[in-house]
Amino acid sequence: MYRFVSVLVAILVMATIIWQNQPETIAASPQTGTQAQEKKKTEENSKETKVDKQETKRETSYNELNRFESWVILQKGTERAGTGKLEHNKKKGSYICRRCNAVLYKSDHKFDSNCGWPAFDDEIKGAVRRQRDKDGYRTEILCANCDGHLGHVFLGERMTEKNTRHCVNSVCMKFIPEGEKLPAKIILETAAEKKRRLREEAKMKQEAEKSKEKAEADKKD
Ligand SMILES: [Zn+2]
Numbered sequence: 001m002y003r004f005v006s007v008l009v010a011i012l013v014m015a016t017i018i019w020q021n022q023p024e025t026i027a028a029s030p031q032t033g034t035q036a037q038e039k040k041k042t043e044e045n046s047k048e049t050k051v052d053k054q055e056t057k058r059e060t061s062y063n064e065l066n067r068f069e070s071w072v073i074l075q076k077g078t079e080r081a082g083t084g085k086l087e088h089n090k091k092k093g094s095y096i097c098r099r100c101n102a103v104l105y106k107s108d109h110k111f112d113s114n115c116g117w118p119a120f121d122d123e124i125k126g127a128v129r130r131q132r133d134k135d136g137y138r139t140e141i142l143c144a145n146c147d148g149h150l151g152h153v154f155l156g157e158r159m160t161e162k163n164t165r166h167c168v169n170s171v172c173m174k175f176i177p178e179g180e181k182l183p184a185k186i187i188l189e190t191a192a193e194k195k196r197r198l199r200e201e202a203k204m205k206q207e208a209e210k211s212k213e214k215a216e217a218d219k220k221d
Pocket of ligand 1: 098101
């Protein structure tokens with residue numbers, strides 16, 4: 001009998017605890033939902049910033065280009081269809097400008113167009129500049145940071161939902177796999193900065209010469 005009563009009491013105590021906690025649980029669940037949503041939002045945002053956030057460095061010149069790269073990027077040449085290294089690249093990562101390292105496209109933007117060059121249906125916001133081609137029909141795309149030629153953009157072909165195809169020369173880009181650190185985007189020094197740098201370099205050279213002369217004179221003494 002005693003055992004029966006203690007079991008009953010235990011059940012009653014448990015029931016009370018559950019009953020007392022219930023309203024809190026109900027009240028807490030919508031909050032948890034919102035928190036989960038907030039967390040997801042933050043994660044999504046940070047994912048975007050991770051791609052968009054790229055270190056920059058001031059330089060006196062962009063990356064060096066070989067002859068073929070120069071021809072395509074600076075003289076608006078086109079690599080032969082099907083010869084580029086990145087056309088069939090399916091890896092996750094970022095496509096950066098060969099000349100200045102600016103991130104241009106993400107692997108999520110890439111699709112198979114079977115046209116002979118890498119194709120993207122979207123770009124990193126603000127990274128690609130458009131201008132009417134010399135032929136008057138096509139739209140040329142250029143790196144917004146260094147003005148290097150990338151290729152052409154075509155609209156209305158209905159290849160993807162975004163209805164846009166950036167047709168880009170492989171040689172104009174470098175692929176950085178996901179998880180690998182992006183090189184810093186090169187920002188060229190301004191004309192004023194260049195003037196100041198040259199002035200300082202000249203001054204330093206002068207001072208070096210002066211101290212060399214002084215050292216030689218001291219040696220003679
Ligand atoms: Zn560039």
